[in-house]
Amino acid sequence: DTAVSQTPKYLVTQMGNDKSIKCEQNLGHDTMYWYKQDSKKFLKIMFSYNNKELIINETVPNRFSPKSPDKAHLNLHINSLELGDSAVYFCASSLNSNQPQHFGDGTRLSIL
Amino acid sequence: QQQVKQSPQSLIVQKGGISIINCAYENTAFDYFPWYQQFPGKGPALLIAIRPDVSEKKEGRFTISFNKSAKQFSLHIMDSQPGDSATYFCAAGYPGTYKYIFGTGTRLKVLA
Numbered sequence: 236d237t238a239v240s241q242t243p244k245y246l247v248t249q250m251g252n253d254k255s256i257k258c259e260q261n262l263g264h265d266t267m268y269w270y271k272q273d274s275k276k277f278l279k280i281m282f283s284y285n286n287k288e289l290i291i292n293e294t295v296p297n298r299f300s301p302k303s304p305d306k307a308h309l310n311l312h313i314n315s316l317e318l319g320d321s322a323v324y325f326c327a328s329s330l331n332s333n334q335p336q337h338f339g340d341g342t343r344l345s346i347l
Numbered sequence: 348q349q350q351v352k353q354s355p356q357s358l359i360v361q362k363g364g365i366s367i368i369n370c371a372y373e374n375t376a377f378d379y380f381p382w383y384q385q386f387p388g389k390g391p392a393l394l395i396a397i398r399p400d401v402s403e404k405k406e407g408r409f410t411i412s413f414n415k416s417a418k419q420f421s422l423h424i425m426d427s428q429p430g431d432s433a434t435y436f437c438a439a440g441y442p443g444t445y446k447y448i449f450g451t452g453t454r455l456k457v458l459a
Binding site: 239266268275276277278279280283285290291325327329332333335336337338339340341 | 378379381383385388389390391392393396434436440441442443444445446447449451452
């Protein structure tokens with residue numbers, strides 16, 4: 236039943252490691268997003284894909300690489316993790332532009 | 348130009364009272380204004396949204412008031428309940444794009 240699901244829910248890892256977060260939506264939406272929410276709860280968009288094509292790429296270090304194998308999936312791979320990457324990462328989807336975005340429950344990434 | 352300013356940062360209201368959260372924007376190109384509700388450990392959930400051709404929208408106890416000339420919009424929660432205790436985010440979307448700019452969030456606590 237879950238509309239936008241992310242795995243894992245929690246991710247604790249050492250600095251310098253590489254990790255991936257997976258996201259899947261079953262809403263039939265064309266557009267998917269990755270957001271970062273910092274410790275002060277500020278939400279900022281990182282990437283957006285529409286029909287598997289990258290359409291938004293905010294100022295994000297190139298250690299972060301999104302991959303969309305199909306419309307229903309958008310994964311986030313992070314290389315050489317740094318302390319500042321600790322945050323909650325949210326996946327979202329929408330039918331198209333300027334339509335309501337539906338969020339997953341987030342992945343809490345903690346870097347030791 | 349891209350900012351959405353949200354106030355107050357936190358709000359405490361008695362049960363049955365009215366909660367009011369305000370947002371202001373600068374860029375007149377924005378044409379979609381959603382409000383999101385976020386509970387701890389969960390993703391933001393769309394509460395209510397408005398477009399600038401409407402000055403007010405009501406859904407149950409939640410009302411958005413929109414003042415285009417002042418570039419301000421607000422969320423009113425009538426008959427506030429302890430279950431409304433959450434963090435609320437306003438956002439603004441650009442036409443034809445997939446990008447939201449989020450406000451900084453308001454932590455609402457409704458006392459029983």
